[in-house]
Amino acid sequence: MTEEIIRVENLYKVFGHSPKEALKLVDQGLDKDAIFKKTGMTIGVQDASFSVNTGEIFVVMGLSGSGKSTLVRMLNRLIEITSGSVFVNGQNVAKMDQKELTDLRRNKMSMVFQSFALMPHLSVIDNAAFGLALAKVDKDKQVERAMEALEQVGLEAWANSFPHELSGGMQQRVGLARALAVDPEIMLMDEAFSALDPLIRTEMQDQLLSLQEKHQRTIVFISHDLDEAMRIGDRIAIMEGGRIIQVGTPDEILQNPANDYVQAFFRGVDPTSILVAGDIARETQTTVINFPGKGPRAALQRLISHDREFGYVLDKSRRFLGVVSTDTLKEMINTDSNPDNFTNAFLENVEPVNIEDSMQDILDEVVSRPCPIPVLDNDQKYVGVISKNIFLRTLQQNTTN
Amino acid sequence: MSWYTFEEKIIPMDDWITFGVDWLVENYREFFQFIKFPVEQSVDGITWLLLALNPWVIILIFALLTWKFAGKMTTFFTVGTFILIGLLGLWGDTMTTLTMVLVSVLFCALVGIPLGIASGRRDRFDTLLRPILDTMQTTPAFVYLIPVVMLFSIGTVSGVIATIIFAMPPIVRLTNLGIRQVHPELVEAGEAFGATPTQVLIKVQIPQAWPSIMAGLNQTIMMALSMVVIAALIGAGGLGTPVFQGLNNLDIGLATIGGLGIVLLAMVLDRITQGMGQ
Numbered sequence: 077m078t079e080e081i082i083r084v085e086n087l088y089k090v091f092g093h094s095p096k097e098a099l100k101l102v103d104q105g106l107d108k109d110a111i112f113k114k115t116g117m118t119i120g121v122q123d124a125s126f127s128v129n130t131g132e133i134f135v136v137m138g139l140s141g142s143g144k145s146t147l148v149r150m151l152n153r154l155i156e157i158t159s160g161s162v163f164v165n166g167q168n169v170a171k172m173d174q175k176e177l178t179d180l181r182r183n184k185m186s187m188v189f190q191s192f193a194l195m196p197h198l199s200v201i202d203n204a205a206f207g208l209a210l211a212k213v214d215k216d217k218q219v220e221r222a223m224e225a226l227e228q229v230g231l232e233a234w235a236n237s238f239p240h241e242l243s244g245g246m247q248q249r250v251g252l253a254r255a256l257a258v259d260p261e262i263m264l265m266d267e268a269f270s271a272l273d274p275l276i277r278t279e280m281q282d283q284l285l286s287l288q289e290k291h292q293r294t295i296v297f298i299s300h301d302l303d304e305a306m307r308i309g310d311r312i313a314i315m316e317g318g319r320i321i322q323v324g325t326p327d328e329i330l331q332n333p334a335n336d337y338v339q340a341f342f343r344g345v346d347p348t349s350i351l352v353a354g355d356i357a358r359e360t361q362t363t364v365i366n367f368p369g370k371g372p373r374a375a376l377q378r379l380i381s382h383d384r385e386f387g388y389v390l391d392k393s394r395r396f397l398g399v400v401s402t403d404t405l406k407e408m409i410n411t412d413s414n415p416d417n418f419t420n421a422f423l424e425n426v427e428p429v430n431i432e433d434s435m436q437d438i439l440d441e442v443v444s445r446p447c448p449i450p451v452l453d454n455d456q457k458y459v460g461v462i463s464k465n466i467f468l469r470t471l472q473q474n475t476t477n
Numbered sequence: 478m479s480w481y482t483f484e485e486k487i488i489p490m491d492d493w494i495t496f497g498v499d500w501l502v503e504n505y506r507e508f509f510q511f512i513k514f515p516v517e518q519s520v521d522g523i524t525w526l527l528l529a530l531n532p533w534v535i536i537l538i539f540a541l542l543t544w545k546f547a548g549k550m551t552t553f554f555t556v557g558t559f560i561l562i563g564l565l566g567l568w569g570d571t572m573t574t575l576t577m578v579l580v581s582v583l584f585c586a587l588v589g590i591p592l593g594i595a596s597g598r599r600d601r602f603d604t605l606l607r608p609i610l611d612t613m614q615t616t617p618a619f620v621y622l623i624p625v626v627m628l629f630s631i632g633t634v635s636g637v638i639a640t641i642i643f644a645m646p647p648i649v650r651l652t653n654l655g656i657r658q659v660h661p662e663l664v665e666a667g668e669a670f671g672a673t674p675t676q677v678l679i680k681v682q683i684p685q686a687w688p689s690i691m692a693g694l695n696q697t698i699m700m701a702l703s704m705v706v707i708a709a710l711i712g713a714g715g716l717g718t719p720v721f722q723g724l725n726n727l728d729i730g731l732a733t734i735g736g737l738g739i740v741l742l743a744m745v746l747d748r749i750t751q752g753m754g755q
Contacts, residue, residue, distance in 0.1 A: 207671065
């Protein structure tokens with residue numbers, strides 16, 4: 077399922093007069109600053125290795141000057157590679173000739189820029205068709221596909237306007253349409269939303285995510301904004317001084333930062349917006365009642381012997397049915413004529429949450445219910461529960477770090 | 478007597494140049510005829526066309542051009558100008574001058590725009606070209622009139638060639654500037670979508686540099702018109718001739734109407750080309 081589409085191996089970029097000399101110094105163990113002092117050459121990217129899987133949003137994050145823009149430009153060789161390899165579908169971009177490179181850029185990889193970089197002399201639809209025009213696609217086909225792309229970003233009504241007539245957010249949607257129109261496998265997005273104001277930025281992130289839902293593309297997204305990275309990234313690579321320090325899913329990095337630099341990024345980040353129910357659900361400390369079990373009496377017996385107040389009732393395929401308490405079980409056994417069915421003993425108002433709900437989303441639920449909240453996966457199967465205790469402990473852990 | 482007292486000429490550069498030009502005239506006659514040929518053909522063709530057409534057809538053509546590029550008010554001005562020129566008895570001279578301007582600007586554009594693009598894209602070429610452009614622009618025209626006459630003989634064609642030399646630098650410089658002013662991120666965007674260097678030039682750089690190139694064309698036209706009187710000295714004809722004759726005979730009236738014709742023609746051509754750049 078996780079098939080890699082881009083693999084980067086030991087990638088280096090040296091800016092300066094004789095990169096080979098600088099690489100030798102790197103081999104001798106000199107660091108970036110020492111090499112700059114000695115030779116005046118700058119190491120833009122140093123020994124970067126990672127891979128990107130098909131269909132994921134891979135965010136490269138770092139402060140300005142950390143080499144992230146250089147890195148992304150080496151993936152389509154807008155910046156020449158000093159040493160190392162970039163494999164796209166197994167083909168080494170570093171070794172491509174001009175024709176192969178042109179083909180890669182026209183058909184496989186498109187790009188969205190921070191400054192939008194729309195052609196001011198072209199109308200919105202001609203901008204969207206820009207990549208197709210360069211590839212000399214039929215004129216009719218160009219219009220058709222550009223129009224489709226504009227529809228995807230909701231700008232079809234503006235097809236004949238010019239970029240300067242649009243707001244920043246709309247201009248970047250044209251930029252996005254231009255990248256989508258060539259139907260690329262991979263999109264490179266260089267700080268694509270950074271120039272937009274926060275409200276529009278969130279809107280664009282949502283739009284990108286909903287586009288991903290319809291058609292999964294591989295996206296390499298450059299950002300300096302942690303919230304953005306956390307929001308849209310399936311995995312994040314953190315860069316500092318030209319090196320990649322850590323690669324992982326947002327919560328892997330959040331829960332286990334590789335060093336102080338990474339940690340510094342996360343200071344002040346609200347863990348409730350990043351961690352989801354699935355991350356903190358526990359299966360221990362709870363009693364599960366498999367239905368059909370031995371009936372309510374046996375269930376009550378188990379709860380009492382485990383010293384628990386609540387039990388979680390599942391069917392044979394671990395689908396969640398409801399929550400019972402010792403009180404409701406006792407009441408049912410005493411009053412019900414047909415005590416083989418648990419339904420009458422279920423607590424009212426206990427709504428299970430999904431593993432993908434954020435801690436923020438489930439806060440109300442956790443606080444207002446008497447029992448720990450059950451967490452279900454997308455197939456409605458039981459994963460575990462979140463108690464008030466677990467919730468608070470997670471908060472405490474992440475804020476004292 | 479030593480060289481450092483500077484009392485005598487030590488380097489006989491003037492003799493060398495005289496010798497060099499004589500040598501060129503003798504040995505490279507065919508080469509210069511080859512250069513002259515397309516200019517001569519263009520001059521003859523356009524002269525024939527302008528004289529064959531009824532003056533009112535020409536006025537109509539200019540009126541339409543002005544209407545398209547510069548608007549209504551300027552169109553009245555253009556029509557009025559041409560009628561005035563006709564009434565002043567300058568129609569024939571104006572057509573000759575117009576021919577010279579059109580032909581020299583045509584060649585300036587054909588040679589100058591590619592040169593400007595090349596120097597806009599390559600720093601080293603720019604460094605090489607700049608002193609040449611300085612020389613072309615600042616050398617007093619009288620200095621190269623004589624070699625031009627020696628190489629190309631007198632007449633309209635020589636006048637046009639002298640005009641080309643003088644009027645080409647602005648279009649080269651402004652094309653260069655226009656190409657350099659294209660935002661690098663637009664060029665990068667072109668490359669990112671798989672544009673070849675030629676496609677970057679045609680689809681990104683030239684459209685972006687267009688206003689600047691048009692400003693260069695406009696300046697080239699103005700420079701070409703300012704050469705009209707000087708070109709008349711080598712028998713090029715046109716509106717320079719009455720000015721030149723007026724000066725010789727102290728005929729202020731004749732010199733002034735010649736000058737007026739040049740100014741009016743310059744204004745018309747300026748408005749049209751400025752409109753084209755917008």
